[in-house]
Amino acid sequence: MLRFLGLRLARALLTLVLVVSFAFVVLRMSGDPALLIMSADAPPEAVAAFRRAWGLDDPLWVQYFRYFTAIFQGDLGNSMRDGRSAISLVAERIPATLALTLPALAIKLGVGIPAGIYAALHRNSFADRAVMLLAVAGFTVPSFVLGLLLVLLFAVQLGWLPSGGQDSWRHAILPVITMGLGGAAVLARFTRSAMLEVLGQPYMRTALAKGVPWQMAVRRHALPNAAIPTVTIIGFMIGSLLAGAVVVESVFSWPGVGRLLVVAVANRDLAVVQCILLLVAATMITANLVVDLLYGALDPRLRVTARGEA
Amino acid sequence: MSATTPQLVPAVVAPPKQRTKIPPMVAIALFWIVAILAIAFLAEVIRPYSITALDLRARLSPPVFMGGTWAHPLGTDELGRDVLSRLIVSIRMSLLIAFGAAIIAATLGVLLGFLAAHFRGWVEQAVMALVDFQAAMPFMILALSVLAFFGNSLPLFIGLLGLHGWERYARIARGLAISAGAQGYAAAVRQLGATPWRVYARHVLPNIAATLIVSMTLAFPEIILLESGLSFLGLGVQPPMTSLGNMVGYGREYLTRAPWILLSPSAVIVLTTLSVSLVGDWLRDRLDPTLR
Numbered sequence: 001m002l003r004f005l006g007l008r009l010a011r012a013l014l015t016l017v018l019v020v021s022f023a024f025v026v027l028r029m030s031g032d033p034a035l036l037i038m039s040a041d042a043p044p045e046a047v048a049a050f051r052r053a054w055g056l057d058d059p060l061w062v063q064y065f066r067y068f069t070a071i072f073q074g075d076l077g078n079s080m081r082d083g084r085s086a087i088s089l090v091a092e093r094i095p096a097t098l099a100l101t102l103p104a105l106a107i108k109l110g111v112g113i114p115a116g117i118y119a120a121l122h123r124n125s126f127a128d129r130a131v132m133l134l135a136v137a138g139f140t141v142p143s144f145v146l147g148l149l150l151v152l153l154f155a156v157q158l159g160w161l162p163s164g165g166q167d168s169w170r171h172a173i174l175p176v177i178t179m180g181l182g183g184a185a186v187l188a189r190f191t192r193s194a195m196l197e198v199l200g201q202p203y204m205r206t207a208l209a210k211g212v213p214w215q216m217a218v219r220r221h222a223l224p225n226a227a228i229p230t231v232t233i234i235g236f237m238i239g240s241l242l243a244g245a246v247v248v249e250s251v252f253s254w255p256g257v258g259r260l261l262v263v264a265v266a267n268r269d270l271a272v273v274q275c276i277l278l279l280v281a282a283t284m285i286t287a288n289l290v291v292d293l294l295y296g297a298l299d300p301r302l303r304v305t306a307r308g309e310a
Numbered sequence: 311m312s313a314t315t316p317q318l319v320p321a322v323v324a325p326p327k328q329r330t331k332i333p334p335m336v337a338i339a340l341f342w343i344v345a346i347l348a349i350a351f352l353a354e355v356i357r358p359y360s361i362t363a364l365d366l367r368a369r370l371s372p373p374v375f376m377g378g379t380w381a382h383p384l385g386t387d388e389l390g391r392d393v394l395s396r397l398i399v400s401i402r403m404s405l406l407i408a409f410g411a412a413i414i415a416a417t418l419g420v421l422l423g424f425l426a427a428h429f430r431g432w433v434e435q436a437v438m439a440l441v442d443f444q445a446a447m448p449f450m451i452l453a454l455s456v457l458a459f460f461g462n463s464l465p466l467f468i469g470l471l472g473l474h475g476w477e478r479y480a481r482i483a484r485g486l487a488i489s490a491g492a493q494g495y496a497a498a499v500r501q502l503g504a505t506p507w508r509v510y511a512r513h514v515l516p517n518i519a520a521t522l523i524v525s526m527t528l529a530f531p532e533i534i535l536l537e538s539g540l541s542f543l544g545l546g547v548q549p550p551m552t553s554l555g556n557m558v559g560y561g562r563e564y565l566t567r568a569p570w571i572l573l574s575p576s577a578v579i580v581l582t583t584l585s586v587s588l589v590g591d592w593l594r595d596r597l598d599p600t601l602r
């Protein structure tokens with residue numbers, strides 16, 4: 001088990017290094033940031049000074065090496081726009097994003113999973129059809145369309161809620177609903193198919209044949225087994241808590257990490273973009289690691305094969 | 311897959327010939343898809359105006375059903391450009407991007423999947439590590455960072471979206487190719503002296519095509535949503551070109567005064583993704599129940 005853990009951890013770190021390198025290569029090779037930050041008619045001496053100040057004159061591998069060592073020292077560089085450290089710029093946006101994504105996650109889990117289970121247990125009933133129709137609709141309506149429609153209805157027509165900004169908790173209602181509904185639809189669809197798959201398994205027939213009551217069989221045999229694939233997608237949702245709100249934050253002018261990313265990308269603010277990329281990768285990788293560990297807890301079969309592997 | 315073990319499941323498989331009736335929802339969805347494709351193909355012929363033609367005397371004129379005139383059936387925008395014409399051209403652009411990206415993703419994924427299945431060993435490990443990496447990162451974040459830095463040319467944008475979802479095809483192609491390799495027909499052709507290239511392209515590929523087409527249909531709506539999302543953020547298709555997401559992003563500025571600018575492209579996005587999803591689900595149930 002320890003060996004298995006160690007392998008997982010090594011793989012997670014490798015992925016992180018891949019992401020850092022990807023970010024570095026893509027962002028540095030794609031053009032000259034100095035010319036984009038300074039205006040095109042800036043005097044050549046100013047551009048040269050700028051390049052010297054940010055180390056853009058050095059060979060790429062030197063910049064890469066310096067970047068890597070700096071990361072290990074917890075220094076992700078400074079924003080090229082206002083010179084503040086990228087980490088603190090990003091960190092001060094995190095609470096705003098979590099204020100949206102955490103309640104949205106609660107809606108996803110609280111609505112999506114029960115709806116999916118109910119639909120699977122009442123397969124082909126009216127409720128099942130309704131849930132599936134809503135789930136498909138929730139998947140096919142893009143979040144910016146749903147968000148704008150909600151704004152049109154509740155902010156413009158009815159005037160009940162504000163359309164954007166971050167002044168009070170009322171400003172969070174529409175973005176949270178926008179994100180929650182879409183995610184709940186995805187989760188409901190996924191849970192339903194996982195449940196249906198499990199309900200068709202021979203062990204369910206065996207349990208029922210030996211006289212286990214239906215409810216008991218569902219609770220003891222179906223739900224735990226259906227939880228295994230569902231955990232994967234929940235892990236993905238938890239992993240994207242920090243940056244899963246890029247579009248919704250833009251729709252509602254919510255000053256979170258996603259909004260910062262869009263602005264930083266548009267401004268070619270390399271340090272900030274890299275910092276967010278790294279942050280997303282780290283949360284994603286951590287979430288995946290936790291999911292792997294949960295698999296071991298949920299599914300004894302995996303524990304055995306893991307030991308066999310190691 | 312189902313063809314491999316027909317002798318094991320004869321009682322479960324219903325005679326397929328009897329279920330040729332198309333459900334009404336799917337029929338409507340198919341009709342919508344055909345209509346959208348026709349519009350995309352005929353865009354240059356049927357659009358009433360040029361998408362950049364200004365009608366300054368009819369700026370922000372509402373659509374017919376909101377009290378406008380037939381001169382601009384779906385209204386006009388802030389510059390007096392005809393919304394219907396822009397919508398028609400946008401449909402073509404969005405479909406072009408989605409088709410291009412879907413084909414790139416499928417080709418790339420199948421190729422890598424076959425490579426992994428053929429060589430096994432470290433090639434397979436490398437491909438699967440890439441698959442894991444791609445599956446673990448939210449594609450939106452990757453796309454955002456690549457896009458704004460590589461500029462906004464259309465071929466690059468299509469290529470970038472073509473990186474979306476390749477890992478799913480790779481997984482499927484690898485799995486199916488490995489199981490096909492264990493079967494008689496692939497071994498037989500190989501014994502006859504066929505090159506690996508020929509075995510995969512002429513014998514394995516046709517046998518797994520149904521599964522691949524179904525997964526392409528299921529991935530297609532995601533690409534449309536991704537394209538429109540990025541264009542909505544102003545980082546996808548750039549003016550003067552226009553796409554559905556672009557129109558919604560532009561219309562957002564006029565949400566209170568002229569909601570029709572964003573309502574018609576929004577409706578087209580939703581109806582199209584919904585239709586393709588419905589047809590994809592139906593195809594999957596008909597052709598390939600193994601795909602969950």
